[in-house]
Amino acid sequence: MADTSKRTIVLTGASDGIGAVAARKLAGPDVDLIVVGRSASKLAPIAEATGARSFTADFSRLSEVRELADSIAASVTSIDVLMNNAGGTFDAKDITPDGHEPNFQIDHLAPFLLTNLLRDRLAAADASLVLNTASVGNLFGSVDLDDLDWSKRRTMGMRPYGTAKLMNILFTRGIAQRWTDDKIYSAAVHPGPAATSFGRDSWFVGLAYRTPLKRFATITPEQGAAPLIALAERGADPTVNGVYFDKHKANGRENKQAHDQALIDGLWSRSAELVGL
Numbered sequence: 001m002a003d004t005s006k007r008t009i010v011l012t013g014a015s016d017g018i019g020a021v022a023a024r025k026l027a028g029p030d031v032d033l034i035v036v037g038r039s040a041s042k043l044a045p046i047a048e049a050t051g052a053r054s055f056t057a058d059f060s061r062l063s064e065v066r067e068l069a070d071s072i073a074a075s076v077t078s079i080d081v082l083m084n085n086a087g088g089t090f091d092a093k094d095i096t097p098d099g100h101e102p103n104f105q106i107d108h109l110a111p112f113l114l115t116n117l118l119r120d121r122l123a124a125a126d127a128s129l130v131l132n133t134a135s136v137g138n139l140f141g142s143v144d145l146d147d148l149d150w151s152k153r154r155t156m157g158m159r160p161y162g163t164a165k166l167m168n169i170l171f172t173r174g175i176a177q178r179w180t181d182d183k184i185y186s187a188a189v190h191p192g193p194a195a196t197s198f199g200r201d202s203w204f205v206g207l208a209y210r211t212p213l214k215r216f217a218t219i220t221p222e223q224g225a226a227p228l229i230a231l232a233e234r235g236a237d238p239t240v241n242g243v244y245f246d247k248h249k250a251n252g253r254e255n256k257q258a259h260d261q262a263l264i265d266g267l268w269s270r271s272a273e274l275v276g277l
């Protein structure tokens with residue numbers, strides 16, 4: 001069980017990229033760090049280097065997300081910062097075992113479920129922050145509440161990814177509007193084009209991120225992790241509630257759907273239905 005004198009931070013997607021950098025930076029004597037990945041062997045060196053407790057779950061299986069929430073809830077009394085950072089771009093044709101389009105499930109539905117299942121622990125802190133790693137890609141997203149799984153529309157390149165990242169912002173606003181009585185606040189952040197393993201299955205991203213073009217097109221994983229670390233350290237600040245940061249800058253450029261109240265509410269209720277909340 002956690003040491004309650006420390007701040008408890010839960011960080012998903014800690015096995016690689018900006019999450020791994022953030023885990024190493026956030027670890028310290030005043031922090032009870034929990035790192036989450038999908039591969040135990042890949043996560044082990046991060047857990048060892050940071051002294052964090054570690055849990056694994058593949059977000060393409062919602063049953064694993066439920067087990068993850070149970071395991072975390074059993075090991076902490078409260079959570080000060082939940083960093084929903086796991087995610088990436090996935091081929092829209094690879095339907096998950098739960099029958100969903102993978103960008104929708106891994107980038108939105110799974111963290112939506114995890115966060116809701118950990119709500120009690122977030123409420124148990126004096127005040128808490130849910131920090132969602134979104135993306136500038138939200139600008140080319142398009143949420144259709146009647147086609148969340150892209151069965152009716154053409155997927156076209158990274159559009160399902162951009163849409164899922166737009167959902168991260170809508171979810172952030174959903175939390176901001178619903179959970180402030182419990183002093184649970186939420187912010188979203190675009191880390192910048194960090195040269196991580198991001199877009200590993202996309203030749204287009206690979207071209208910019210893993211060729212000599214990388215020098216011009218990308219920033220380092222350390223630079224990408226910096227805004228997340230800054231917001232996690234800032235913690236439960238009501239002034240960031242519902243705010244989308246473009247790197248360190250509040251109120252970054254957003255898709256016009258990002259403030260659509262019908263979508264904020266509709267996405268919340270459709271997602272809750274889909275995960276059985």
Ligand SMILES: NC(=O)c1ccc[n+]([C@@H]2O[C@H](COP(=O)([O-])OP(=O)(O)OC[C@H]3O[C@@H](n4cnc5c(N)ncnc54)[C@H](OP(=O)(O)O)[C@@H]3O)[C@@H](O)[C@H]2O)c1
Pocket residue numbers: 012013014015016017018019037038039042057058059060085086087088089106133134135136190191192193194195196197198199224
């Ligand atoms: N890098 C960028 O340019 C950029 C820009 C905008 C937003 N972002 C966002 O930043 C976040 C972190 O990305 P990154 O750049 O650090 O990429 P990364 O190096 O590929 O790391 C992604 C992390 O998410 C985990 N993950 C992927 N699929 C998962 C699944 N099915 N279940 C559970 N965990 C899964 C990965 O686990 P494994 O280690 O097992 O693969 C890894 O820990 C993502 O949400 C991404 O959308 C990145």
